Amino acid sequence: MENKAKDYSHIKGWGIDADPKNDPTYPMRKRENEDHEGYSWDRPPQQPVDIEVLHSIERPNVTAVFGTSRPPRGLSGKIRRFAFRYGEGSFAHWLPLVMADRVDVVEGILDDLRKGHLPNIWAERGMGAEWKYNRKGLLQRMAVTTALTAAVIVLLKRD
Amino acid sequence: MIAMNYRGPQRIRVDRDTPMPEILHPQDAIVRVTRACICGSDLHLYNGNVPDTRVGETFGHEFIGVVEEIGSDVTKLKVGDQVIVPFNIACGECTFCEQELYSCCHEANPQATAAGGIFGYSHMTGGYNGGQAEYVRVPYANVGPMVIPEGMHPDDAVLLTDVVPTGYHAAEMGGIQKGDTVVVFGAGPVGIMAAKSAWLFGAGRVIVFDKEEYRLDFVRKYAQCEAYNFLSISDPVVFMKKTTDSLGADVCIDAVGAEASGSKLQTVTGRKTLMQAGSATALQWAINSVKKGGVVSIVGVYGPTVNMVPIGNAVNKGVTIRGSQTSVKRLLPKLVKHVQDGILDPKAIITHHIPLEEVADGYRIFADKLDNCIKPVLVPPSANI
Numbered sequence: 145m146e147n148k149a150k151d152y153s154h155i156k157g158w159g160i161d162a163d164p165k166n167d168p169t170y171p172m173r174k175r176e177n178e179d180h181e182g183y184s185w186d187r188p189p190q191q192p193v194d195i196e197v198l199h200s201i202e203r204p205n206v207t208a209v210f211g212t213s214r215p216p217r218g219l220s221g222k223i224r225r226f227a228f229r230y231g232e233g234s235f236a237h238w239l240p241l242v243m244a245d246r247v248d249v250v251e252g253i254l255d256d257l258r259k260g261h262l263p264n265i266w267a268e269r270g271m272g273a274e275w276k277y278n279r280k281g282l283l284q285r286m287a288v289t290t291a292l293t294a295a296v297i298v299l300l301k302r303d
Numbered sequence: 304m305i306a307m308n309y310r311g312p313q314r315i316r317v318d319r320d321t322p323m324p325e326i327l328h329p330q331d332a333i334v335r336v337t338r339a340c341i342c343g344s345d346l347h348l349y350n351g352n353v354p355d356t357r358v359g360e361t362f363g364h365e366f367i368g369v370v371e372e373i374g375s376d377v378t379k380l381k382v383g384d385q386v387i388v389p390f391n392i393a394c395g396e397c398t399f400c401e402q403e404l405y406s407c408c409h410e411a412n413p414q415a416t417a418a419g420g421i422f423g424y425s426h427m428t429g430g431y432n433g434g435q436a437e438y439v440r441v442p443y444a445n446v447g448p449m450v451i452p453e454g455m456h457p458d459d460a461v462l463l464t465d466v467v468p469t470g471y472h473a474a475e476m477g478g479i480q481k482g483d484t485v486v487v488f489g490a491g492p493v494g495i496m497a498a499k500s501a502w503l504f505g506a507g508r509v510i511v512f513d514k515e516e517y518r519l520d521f522v523r524k525y526a527q528c529e530a531y532n533f534l535s536i537s538d539p540v541v542f543m544k545k546t547t548d549s550l551g552a553d554v555c556i557d558a559v560g561a562e563a564s565g566s567k568l569q570t571v572t573g574r575k576t577l578m579q580a581g582s583a584t585a586l587q588w589a590i591n592s593v594k595k596g597g598v599v600s601i602v603g604v605y606g607p608t609v610n611m612v613p614i615g616n617a618v619n620k621g622v623t624i625r626g627s628q629t630s631v632k633r634l635l636p637k638l639v640k641h642v643q644d645g646i647l648d649p650k651a652i653i654t655h656h657i658p659l660e661e662v663a664d665g666y667r668i669f670a671d672k673l674d675n676c677i678k679p680v681l682v683p684p685s686a687n688i
């Protein structure tokens with residue numbers, strides 16, 4: 145395309161960061177010699193590992209810092225421990241993790257019930273917002289779900 | 304304290320009894336959150352598409368706040384500082400941080416080597432609680448956080464934690480040369496910023512694709528670009544070829560990621576059944592509509608397994624594919640200046656300020672594109688600004 149004649153003065157900042165040297169065929173690597181020496185940096189101090197931290201088998205250690213939001217627990221935790229026996233490139237790693245996530249949801253509900261808390265699924269799904277801004281769509285979806293459920297019940301009851 | 308709490312796919316709530324975060328490492332800081340956004344990346348978690356997202360986690364990787372407490376080795380921040388906290392957690396010392404690849408830090412995420420540490424983004428990126436809360440633990444506080452410059456609006460500051468750098472980075476990875484035609488897939492916050500940034504690199508033409516008419520209207524005005532609705536185009540790739548002299552765009556940017564729509568096969572295998580790591584429709588279109596020898600820049604996020612993309616076409620066409628999570632720290636000084644100079648106006652994309660207590664509705668509004676939502680910001684009750 146012929147763009148030379150075009151005027152871009154209406155676009156604030158046009159071309160201010162243009163960089164003819166930004167050659168994407170060589171991505172942003174800025175390696176100095178010592179960067180070829182592998183695992184050689186001075187590691188930051190280690191955050192005390194006083195909870196269970198599952199770490200990828202593609203690294204030798206737990207990172208210097210890590211999150212503590214939810215250590216593995218229950219059946220989902222068992223599945224997660226199993227998953228972490230496999231490398232990150234393996235389905236044996238990821239598929240169990242997806243399964244563990246779903247088991248975790250059930251465990252979460254049981255946990256809520258045990259604490260005497262009945263989860264308000266309508267509110268948790270933000271349905272109030274849907275009701276406010278997309279009532280028609282929501283009612284349509286509810287009608288379809290009801291119809292489908294009714295159809296399934298009728299089918300199941302037939303023989 | 305009050306914090307967002309994940310209970311399962313599309314189920315979140317506010318937990319009023321979340322324990323306060325504590326200093327766990329000498330380089331930690333505790334920050335009282337004043338603004339926290341919901342991001343397109345959070346939707347992958349929300350929909351249950353990121354493996355190792357555990358029930359009870361708090362999300363949120365785009366936040367600003369006030370330093371409340373610092374660990375014994377924190378020298379660059381003091382209590383009371385108002386800070387922009389980049390979404391990456393990075394040590395500043397490992398071989399990747401040395402190369403300014405802060406998103407690839409090797410000392411922040413034990414669970415996966417293929418991803419760095421990110422606040423509030425599942426155990427696939429380190430298992431950290433995020434900023435959709437009143438308080439948050441910020442590791443490596445000497446490295447990431449930047450004090451908010453005098454006079455900067457908090458809504459601008461919070462968008463500098465991710466959206467602005469990511470949009471800019473998408474354009475930067477495109478290696479845009481003066482006069483290039485740049486196509487951006489996605490008119491969400493990231494795509495909007497990518498379109499805007501493409502001009503800064505001297506693009507000759509910027510074209511955006513999405514399916515939400517209100518977002519297309521917005522990006523047309525905000526980024527002064529062309530914008531088309533792919534729902535009204537039978538084959539977006541053919542359309543693109545036709546509008547670009549039949550050769551294709553010089554640079555295509557995927558600012559959609561795993562939640563893409565537009566292809567039934569991709570949607571069913573990528574979003575409904577998780578047989579692939581998200582729906583790769585936008586990436587497929589990007590590879591197919593870029594010019595031979597062109598560049599595909601990916602900032603859209605996908606899961607860790609595999610995706611269906613036309614890699615054979617990429618090879619045959621000699622396409623360069625470049626992607627990454629943004630290294631926010633590397634870009635912050637330049638982008639802060641662009642905001643201060645009025646070149647970029649991030650806060651204009653914020654459509655909703657939502658009390659943190661209504662976080663479940665906030666996710667719903669953003670996920671379902673209700674009420675013409677572009678970017679929602681959560682405001683904790685203790686924010687006071």
Ligand SMILES: NC(=O)c1ccc[n+]([C@@H]2O[C@H](COP(=O)([O-])OP(=O)(O)OC[C@H]3O[C@@H](n4cnc5c(N)ncnc54)[C@H](O)[C@@H]3O)[C@@H](O)[C@H]2O)c1
Binds near residue numbers: 563
């Ligand atoms: N690499 C990074 O560092 C980084 C940082 C932030 C966000 N992201 C990713 O960027 C992506 C966009 O984020 P966002 O906040 O703008 O999300 P968003 O969900 O608001 O926007 C995505 C937009 O894409 C549109 N879309 C869906 N399918 C499409 C298709 N086939 N072609 C074109 N458009 C399509 C949607 O209608 C929506 O408007 C997400 O995948 C997010 O995870 C990456």
Ligand SMILES: [Zn+2]
Binds near residue numbers: 344
């Ligand atoms: Zn984000």
Ligand SMILES: [Zn+2]
Binds near residue numbers: 395396397401
């Ligand atoms: Zn590092």
